Amino acid sequence: MSPLRLALVIAALVGCSKPYVPAGVDTSAPTGTTPPTRPSPVDNDDDGSPGAEDCDDADPSAHPDAVERCDGVDNDCDGQTDESGGEGYVDADGDGHGGQERVTDCGPAAETNDDCDDAAPDVHPGATEVCNGADEDCDGAVDDGVVLTWYADADLDGWGVLWPTVEACAAPPGFAAASGDCDDERAAVNPGAVEVCNTQDDDCDGTADEDGCACSVAWYPDALHPYLYCETADSWTAASNLCEAYGYRLVTLDSADELAWVQSTASSFAVTYWWLGYTDVASEGAWLWEDGSAVSYVNWCPSEPNNGHGGECVAESEEDCALLNWGAGGCWNDYPCSCGWGYAICEGLSELRPD
Numbered sequence: 001m002s003p004l005r006l007a008l009v010i011a012a013l014v015g016c017s018k019p020y021v022p023a024g025v026d027t028s029a030p031t032g033t034t035p036p037t038r039p040s041p042v043d044n045d046d047d048g049s050p051g052a053e054d055c056d057d058a059d060p061s062a063h064p065d066a067v068e069r070c071d072g073v074d075n076d077c078d079g080q081t082d083e084s085g086g087e088g089y090v091d092a093d094g095d096g097h098g099g100q101e102r103v104t105d106c107g108p109a110a111e112t113n114d115d116c117d118d119a120a121p122d123v124h125p126g127a128t129e130v131c132n133g134a135d136e137d138c139d140g141a142v143d144d145g146v147v148l149t150w151y152a153d154a155d156l157d158g159w160g161v162l163w164p165t166v167e168a169c170a171a172p173p174g175f176a177a178a179s180g181d182c183d184d185e186r187a188a189v190n191p192g193a194v195e196v197c198n199t200q201d202d203d204c205d206g207t208a209d210e211d212g213c214a215c216s217v218a219w220y221p222d223a224l225h226p227y228l229y230c231e232t233a234d235s236w237t238a239a240s241n242l243c244e245a246y247g248y249r250l251v252t253l254d255s256a257d258e259l260a261w262v263q264s265t266a267s268s269f270a271v272t273y274w275w276l277g278y279t280d281v282a283s284e285g286a287w288l289w290e291d292g293s294a295v296s297y298v299n300w301c302p303s304e305p306n307n308g309h310g311g312e313c314v315a316e317s318e319e320d321c322a323l324l325n326w327g328a329g330g331c332w333n334d335y336p337c338s339c340g341w342g343y344a345i346c347e348g349l350s351e352l353r354p355d
Contacts, residue, residue, distance in 0.1 A: 053077075070109070089113040097124040097138075114138060131169030143169065150175035157181065159190035159204075180204055186224060188349065196247035198226040198348060215246065215346070216269055220261045227251065227262070228346035229269045236321035236337040239275040239344035240290060248346035249291040250277030259299055263330035266345060271326050275342035278322035278332070280305075287322075291347075298332070301325055305334035313339040 041050035042057070049063035055077035056062040066075040074081045088109035089098025098110030099118035116138035117123040127136040131146040147167050151160025153176035160176040161184050171177060182204035183189040193202045197213035215230035228248055230239070240250050253259050253276065266274050277290035284307070289295060307319045319334035323342055335341070 049077075055079075070103075090118065091115070092118045093121040093123075095121040095124045148177065150177060151179040152184070153181070154184045155181075155187040157187035157190045159192065160184070194247060196226075196348065197228060200226075213246070215344075218265050220258065220265075226348035227265070228344070228348070229266060229274075230344040230346065231270050233272075233340055233343060235340050236275050236279070236335075236342065238340075239342060240277070242344050243346035246346060248348050250275060251345040251347040252277050252289045252291055252293045253297060253299070254293070255297050256299070259297070259330055262345060263324065263326070266324065266343075267326060270343060273326060273335075273342045274324040274345045276322040276324055276332065276345065277347070279320055279337070280334075281320040281337060284318075284320075299330065301331035301333055304332060307334060309336050313341055 041052065043050050043054070044057045045054070045060040045063075047054065047060040047063045047066075049057075049065065051057040054063050055074060059073065061069075061071075062073055062075050062077060064077045066077070068075045068078075068080075068082065070082050072081060088103055088111050090101040090103055091098045091110040093115070095115065096110055097115035097118075098113045099115050100113050103109045115124045116135060123134065123136050123138065125138045127138070129136045129144060129146050131143050131148075133142060135142050147169060148171075150166045150168060150171050151162065152164050153160040153174060156174070158176050158178065159181035160179050161181050162179050166172055166175055178191070180191045181189070182191075182201060189200070189202050189204065191204045193204070195201075195203045195205075195209065195211055197209055197211075197215060197217065199208055199213075199217045201208045213228075214232075215228040218227050218229065219225060220227060226248075228243065228246060230242055232242070234242070236250075243250050251262060253262065278287055279290060280287045282288065287295065287298075287305070305319065305322075307317075309317050309319045311317070314336050316336045316338065319336055321335055321337040322332045323335045324345070325331050325333045
């Protein structure tokens, strides 16, 4: 056999054979003992990276597979701290909502990018919408839910009509927040007005004088100024109270024209005495209109006022209240206020007599 073949045979026999163990020798491990094992790598913080590879084996947030965060720690063990700039979106106004730009440093950051104005801390989803021409809550609508409807209010009584209207944050001049005015040319007529006895629907509820009216209504000089003629004989005080109960005052006469109309109208209802709202009960001789109007016109009968009652209706002699004397062309007499002869002429509140 050649030397080469001999070497090959020996090599094959060595590779295929087991170590030689003499007969009778036990090669198993002794009873109660554990075969020796290779020691495991130490990982004190249980972050999956052995201490030999971990740059901080006491911090589970730091290991080679970690994501770098803005926390002052070298999380990914590359020898640099916070080099990736953190996560999220730039929150320039610090309102907790980011814009569209992702963070590139460890500045203020937000998890969301839904802020529609990252320079305004009061603008972000969930903010309160206010009426200012801006979209505070970032829902794509400006002033939604806060713009009000205003109604045209020609008489400026605080109540408008249903058309025209304006959508705005604040009331434009000549507009009101409430609608429902049934006569926008008369400030005394609106849903908040008090119904008075005048044959008109003052409170805009669709019914005129629904509380009843025992007096006749007439108008002068136009349909804006009502008068009541109440045909119940009573004292001056009772007549005054009756007028006030209807929202009127005893009549105040400002001119000869008004007197002529009042006298003619009163005579059409009853030819008798009618109380006027003229009295000097507060101070003898100082005659004043009950409603406080300036005295610009008087029409006393001859020798009146004379404070000289003869006792024909009451025993008292003081004559402190004025009566329209139907029998003397509309001139006035002073009479005792407690005399029950007079009917009541009431003058309504209006633009002509607002007080």
